[in-house]
Amino acid sequence: MKKRQVIIIIGGNAAGAAAAAKAKRTEPLADVWLLEKSEFISTGTCELPYVISGEITDYQKLVFFTPEKFQDEKKVNVRVAHSVDFVDRKKKTIEVTDVYSGKTHQVSYDKLIFATGSQVNPLNGLTGEYDNLFKLKSVADLKLISDYFSSNVIKDAVILGAGYVGLELAESLLSRGIKVRLIEKAPYPFPTAEPEIRGILSKVIEKGGIDFIPNVQKYSFRMAENKISAIVEGSRVLESDVFFNCTGFVPNVSAAQASGLKIGAAGGISVNYYLQTSDPDIFAAGDCSESVEFITGNKMISNLATIAHEQGHLAGNNAVSINKNITAKIILNTSVRLFGSYLAQCGLSEEDAEKNGFKVNTVTEILPNLVPIMPDSGNTFIKLNYDKSSKRVLGASIWGGKEVSGYADIIQLFIRLKIPATELSGNYYNYTPTLSPFRNILSAIGRKIK
Numbered sequence: 001m002k003k004r005q006v007i008i009i010i011g012g013n014a015a016g017a018a019a020a021a022k023a024k025r026t027e028p029l030a031d032v033w034l035l036e037k038s039e040f041i042s043t044g045t046c047e048l049p050y051v052i053s054g055e056i057t058d059y060q061k062l063v064f065f066t067p068e069k070f071q072d073e074k075k076v077n078v079r080v081a082h083s084v085d086f087v088d089r090k091k092k093t094i095e096v097t098d099v100y101s102g103k104t105h106q107v108s109y110d111k112l113i114f115a116t117g118s119q120v121n122p123l124n125g126l127t128g129e130y131d132n133l134f135k136l137k138s139v140a141d142l143k144l145i146s147d148y149f150s151s152n153v154i155k156d157a158v159i160l161g162a163g164y165v166g167l168e169l170a171e172s173l174l175s176r177g178i179k180v181r182l183i184e185k186a187p188y189p190f191p192t193a194e195p196e197i198r199g200i201l202s203k204v205i206e207k208g209g210i211d212f213i214p215n216v217q218k219y220s221f222r223m224a225e226n227k228i229s230a231i232v233e234g235s236r237v238l239e240s241d242v243f244f245n246c247t248g249f250v251p252n253v254s255a256a257q258a259s260g261l262k263i264g265a266a267g268g269i270s271v272n273y274y275l276q277t278s279d280p281d282i283f284a285a286g287d288c289s290e291s292v293e294f295i296t297g298n299k300m301i302s303n304l305a306t307i308a309h310e311q312g313h314l315a316g317n318n319a320v321s322i323n324k325n326i327t328a329k330i331i332l333n334t335s336v337r338l339f340g341s342y343l344a345q346c347g348l349s350e351e352d353a354e355k356n357g358f359k360v361n362t363v364t365e366i367l368p369n370l371v372p373i374m375p376d377s378g379n380t381f382i383k384l385n386y387d388k389s390s391k392r393v394l395g396a397s398i399w400g401g402k403e404v405s406g407y408a409d410i411i412q413l414f415i416r417l418k419i420p421a422t423e424l425s426g427n428y429y430n431y432t433p434t435l436s437p438f439r440n441i442l443s444a445i446g447r448k449i450k
Helices: 015-028 048-052 066-073 141-150 163-176 197-209 252-260 305-320 350-355 403-415 441-448
Strands: 006-010 029-036 041-043 063-065 078-079 082-088 093-098 104-108 111-114 118-120 156-160 179-183 211-213 219-223 228-234 234-239 244-245 250-253 282-284 333-338 341-347 360-368 377-385 393-400
Touching: 006 015, 006 082, 006 141, 015 029, 015 041, 015 104, 015 305, 029 082, 041 066, 048 141, 048 163, 063 066, 082 252, 111 305, 141 305, 156 163, 163 179, 163 197, 163 333, 179 360, 197 341, 197 393, 211 441, 250 403, 282 305, 333 393, 333 403, 341 403, 350 360, 350 393, 360 441, 377 403, 393 403, 403 441
Parallel strands: 006 029, 006 111, 029 078, 111 282, 156 179, 156 244, 179 211
Antiparallel strands: 041 063, 082 093, 093 104, 118 250, 219 228, 228 234, 333 341, 341 393, 360 377, 377 393
């Protein structure tokens, strides 16, 4: 009788949950285990700021599966509050620790999938945990924030980092009547955005009432008992009720690294197109692993739940099936809401394209997103980057209303299919006064390209 395969997935969020469910569907006789260090599996993370703002009324709405429900519906063995710190690849065992009891035991596997995600960058000079210092990465983080806010009066907040999470969090806290100071080491908010977008954001942040403090390279902390009382930067002392670390994410690769798996140049677990690591019986998916960027072919870390979910499916299939699927190269296509407007970014920025050897031309345009006489009409801004000689689309940034998401999807399609930017004009774009503009902005920039 054929031995049942034991498939163990380390990490229970987007990539891990998808990998476990797919592995069990692909090979129903396999003994599939999903191990998660925290209390929660299969949760939303992009939605976290909207729980803080109150737009989502209960954090439990972000928990898509309880461990019990996932185990019952997906027929996967689930253990939460269990961490894996080391893999003995020769013996094909993992060392599992019960977070609450501290007890450790060994478990054998046939195939292993790392889906350990990413973690927040540590702050220089700080070790340990502090009662009023928070990060916003998981539902567990959200619970800590909610509990602290419920039992303390919060009037002021300091956020370190003015990227996606920092800006979304700033808006959410401001909506609760909390004074927000936003600290950034760069001279402007959203340092990875196009210069034109940074200019727009600077005005939006100022108008929104956020105190933006740029160029903060070095700082220290003042402590009072187990709390941070202030951040000190030169002669400036920033006292606050709460502090948030939004300085970015790094792949969570400590267990993989301790187990001797290869870590790539981008800082994630190195994988091939089948998502196999340097050990063919171990796979990796999601934020902990490296992906390949479509335009440049460079290794990168995505940090997107949609990509993690897709890679989880592939890893789950490939761990148990002889019919292995190949992971796609990635085109980053992201969007964020900020103070009633939306920013979408797709592909490469002008700076990134030039760093990768492209001779870049750019075009910009501002047009109404609806017919101007319509009551909800507003302006949309777009910057398109394309290769000077081939006219290949390299990337775009779009600021405006909800229409920016659809425009970014079209740009992504042009990038993937390598359609020349000139082809943006001459298309029959949808039009109705209540939904779309008479002059489509994509058609307008297509006509500008020479």
